[in-house]
Amino acid sequence: MAASELNTGLTFRQDYFADPAAWVGLVALLEDTFGIDVGIQDCFGGPDPTSMPFAYFDENGVCVANFSAFSMPVMIDGRLVKAAGFQSGAVRPQWRGRGLYRDLMNRAFGWCDAQGFELGLLLTDKPSMYEPYGFKVLPQHRFIGVPPAEAKSAGRSRALSIESADDAALIRQMLHERMPVSSVFAVAAQVEMFLLNSVFDTDVCLSYLEEHEAIVAWKAEGTSFHLLDAAGKAMPPLSAILSALAQNPDSVEVCFSPDKLGWQGTAEPFVSDISLMVRGNSAERLSAPVMLSPMAEF
Numbered sequence: 001m002a003a004s005e006l007n008t009g010l011t012f013r014q015d016y017f018a019d020p021a022a023w024v025g026l027v028a029l030l031e032d033t034f035g036i037d038v039g040i041q042d043c044f045g046g047p048d049p050t051s052m053p054f055a056y057f058d059e060n061g062v063c064v065a066n067f068s069a070f071s072m073p074v075m076i077d078g079r080l081v082k083a084a085g086f087q088s089g090a091v092r093p094q095w096r097g098r099g100l101y102r103d104l105m106n107r108a109f110g111w112c113d114a115q116g117f118e119l120g121l122l123l124t125d126k127p128s129m130y131e132p133y134g135f136k137v138l139p140q141h142r143f144i145g146v147p148p149a150e151a152k153s154a155g156r157s158r159a160l161s162i163e164s165a166d167d168a169a170l171i172r173q174m175l176h177e178r179m180p181v182s183s184v185f186a187v188a189a190q191v192e193m194f195l196l197n198s199v200f201d202t203d204v205c206l207s208y209l210e211e212h213e214a215i216v217a218w219k220a221e222g223t224s225f226h227l228l229d230a231a232g233k234a235m236p237p238l239s240a241i242l243s244a245l246a247q248n249p250d251s252v253e254v255c256f257s258p259d260k261l262g263w264q265g266t267a268e269p270f271v272s273d274i275s276l277m278v279r280g281n282s283a284e285r286l287s288a289p290v291m292l293s294p295m296a297e298f
């Protein structure tokens with residue numbers, strides 16, 4: 001039975017982000033549940049316009065439960081797949097255990113099926129909750145190895161700050177124009193999560209590679225260089241990235257399938273409390289080791 005029929009006194013709302021008070025209600029739910037402030041997105045143009053939130057509000061306008069879908073096209077095995085991500089799943093403690101989330105999951109997955117999404121993706125620490133809906137855990141791998149030989153021409157780079165309006169505009173432009181970082185598995189188009197993750201993880205460095213017209217998200221940890229993501233019209237080779245960033249590490253860790261980097265690493269299981277789950281036939285073509293870029297985490 002749908003939660004709306006359970007005499008909860010709650011109001012079901014869908015696609016409500018145009019109402020600023022309702023958006024603030026979701027921001028508060030996520031702050032109270034996860035301790036994160038997604039309201040910061042208001043500084044970058046607001047939430048993902050493709051978002052389709054499903055929620056319950058009480059008589060005071062408090063958002064007591066939410067689950068959102070959003071469009072996140074992905075490249076799988078050389079083919080662009082119409083995929084949806086699911087995020088912002090939360091129910092306020094006093095409303096848990098009454099089937100509200102079951103109701104919202106059914107609505108969100110049903111809506112995506114009706115829209116013709118071929119693939120569903122989500123990240124969760126509760127994989128068993130999504131298995132009844134056809135989601136399966138997709139093991140993730142990082143790619144680790146020694147750096148490539150130095151690139152012949154170094155090229156130049158400059159550091160970007162998400163707090164600079166000009167830099168933020170450049171980052172947005174690069175993300176809109178980007179080629180997927182991998183043909184094996186990569187997010188093809190997603191802007192808001194990249195920006196949000198740049199703000200949430202203050203250790204992430206963003207650099208613009210001028211000759212390649214690409215931005216690179218990276219971290220240096222000791223003598224190891226971590227490549228998190230790259231966005232541009234073409235993918236610079238790893239050797240050019242390291243040279244342009246003046247990085248000379250002992251080892252390299254790439255957090256996405258490195259097939260376009262002109263470099264090969266060894267796939268090593270990525271151990272995390274958070275599982276990547278996928279649902280849909282396209283997921284069956286995912287046989288090679290893959291990883292969702294940390295900049296696309298949602």
Ligand SMILES: CC(C)(COP(=O)(O)OP(=O)(O)OC[C@H]1O[C@@H](n2cnc3c(N)ncnc32)[C@H](O)[C@@H]1OP(=O)(O)O)[C@@H](O)C(=O)NCCC(=O)NCCS
Pocket residue numbers: 033089090091092095096097098099100101102103123124125126128129132
């Ligand atoms: C997880 C959460 C959203 C569940 O909300 P809820 O309204 O209590 O869930 P429901 O009562 O609708 O239960 C839906 C189903 O999920 C199952 N479920 C609930 N909590 C679960 C958990 N922690 N682990 C596994 N399954 C769970 C229920 O048994 C139920 O299964 P059924 O349909 O087979 O009976 C809520 O506890 C919450 O907000 N937790 C904190 C934030 C969080 O973890 N969000 C999920 C992020 S992936």
